[in-house]
Amino acid sequence: MSDPAAHPPAVTVENLTKVFKGGLGKKGFVAVRDLSLEVKAGEVYGLIGPNGSGKSTTMKAILGLLAPTRGKTTIFGQSSTEVASRREVGFLPENPYFYKHLNGMETLLFYGRLCSMGGKELKDRAREMLALTGLEDAADRRVAGYSKGMLQRLGLAQALLHRPRLIVLDEPTAGVDPAGSRKIRDLVLGFKKEGLTVLVTSHLLEQMQEVCDRVGIMAHGKMMREGRVDELIAVENHTELVLADASPELLAEITRLVEKSGRAKLIHSGHPRTTLERLFLEATESSVPEDAAPKR
Numbered sequence: 001m002s003d004p005a006a007h008p009p010a011v012t013v014e015n016l017t018k019v020f021k022g023g024l025g026k027k028g029f030v031a032v033r034d035l036s037l038e039v040k041a042g043e044v045y046g047l048i049g050p051n052g053s054g055k056s057t058t059m060k061a062i063l064g065l066l067a068p069t070r071g072k073t074t075i076f077g078q079s080s081t082e083v084a085s086r087r088e089v090g091f092l093p094e095n096p097y098f099y100k101h102l103n104g105m106e107t108l109l110f111y112g113r114l115c116s117m118g119g120k121e122l123k124d125r126a127r128e129m130l131a132l133t134g135l136e137d138a139a140d141r142r143v144a145g146y147s148k149g150m151l152q153r154l155g156l157a158q159a160l161l162h163r164p165r166l167i168v169l170d171e172p173t174a175g176v177d178p179a180g181s182r183k184i185r186d187l188v189l190g191f192k193k194e195g196l197t198v199l200v201t202s203h204l205l206e207q208m209q210e211v212c213d214r215v216g217i218m219a220h221g222k223m224m225r226e227g228r229v230d231e232l233i234a235v236e237n238h239t240e241l242v243l244a245d246a247s248p249e250l251l252a253e254i255t256r257l258v259e260k261s262g263r264a265k266l267i268h269s270g271h272p273r274t275t276l277e278r279l280f281l282e283a284t285e286s287s288v289p290e291d292a293a294p295k296r
C-alpha cells in the first residue's frame with residue numbers, strides 16, 4: 001500500500017474558522033465558519049462565491065498570512081504556520097503591486113533575490129518566465145507602461161520564478177479583457193500539464209468551468225457545494241445530440257421516434273449558441289487598426 005504521508009495533498013483546510021475581532025464592545029465577525037477542503041497534488045481547484053463569502057480569508061490562512069481562530073491548514077503536509085511550507089508556493093494577489101520605475105526583467109530579478117535566487121540561474125529563469133508569459137518583448141519596458149493584462153502576467157511570472165509546486169491565484173483575470181483572460185487561462189492549463197497544483201478564485205464562472213478540475217462554492221463563510229466540475233454541472237437525466245447538416249425530414253423522423261418511445265421527451269431543438277466571449281474574441285481578433293492598413 002502507498003504511504004499517504006509520502007504523497008500528502010497539496011493543500012488541506014481542516015475545520016477552519018476565522019473570527020475578526022469587532023471594536024470595543026462590538027461582536028466579532030465570522031468570516032469563515034468550520035470550513036474543510038482538500039486540494040490534491042496536480043489538480044486545479046477553484047474557490048468561487050459572492051463578494052465577502054470568505055475566499056480571500058481562506059487563501060490567506062492557507063498562505064500563513066493570517067492566523068486561524070480555530071482549525072488548521074497545511075501545504076504539502078506542512079503546517080501553513082511553518083515558514084518552510086511557503087517555499088513550495090507561488091502567490092499572485094488580486095492586485096499585484098510592482099515598482100513602476102523598474103522594467104519587467106528588473107522586477108523579476110528583484111523578486112528572485114528576495115527568494116534567495118541569484119546569478120546566472122536567476123537571469124535565465126527570469127528570461128524563461130518572461131517568454132512563458134509572453135512578455136519577452138516588454139522585458140526592457142518600465143512596468144508603469146504595462147497594461148492590466150501584462151501586469152497580471154508579470155505577476156504570474158513572479159509567482160513561478162522559484163519553481164513552486166503550488167500556485168495560488170486570487171482573481172487572476174480581474175479587470176483583464178477577454179483576449180488577455182484567455183492568455184492567462186491558457187497559462188493555467190499549461191501549469192496543470194506541467195504537474196503543478198493550482199488554487200484559484202475568480203468571479204468569471206465560465207473560465208473557472210474551463211480550467212478547474214474541482215470547485216468549492218462558498219457563501220457566508222461556509223462551503224455550500226463541492227465537487228468535480230463535470231459532475232456538478234451535468235444535468236443527469238438529459239442527453240445532448242448535436243447534428244451537422246441534418247435535413248428537416250431527418251429531424252422530423254427523430255422527433256417522431258422520441259414521441260413513439262413514450263418515455264423520452266424532446267426538451268429543445270434548434271441551433272446551438274456560441275458564448276458571448278467566443279463571439280467577442282472572433283470579432284476582435286481578426287480586426288486590425290485602421291492606420292495599419294496597407295497603403296495603396
Ligand SMILES: Nc1ncnc2c1ncn2[C@@H]1O[C@H](COP(=O)(O)OP(=O)(O)OP(=O)(O)O)[C@@H](O)[C@H]1O
Binds near residue numbers: 020030053
Ligand atoms: N481584516 C478584516 N477585519 C474585519 N473583517 C474582515 C477583514 N478581512 C475580511 N473581513 C470580512 O470578512 C468577510 C470575508 O471577506 P473575504 O475578503 O474573505 O471575502 P471574499 O470572498 O474574498 O470577497 P471578494 O470576492 O470581495 O474578494 C467580508 O465580510 C469582509 O468584510
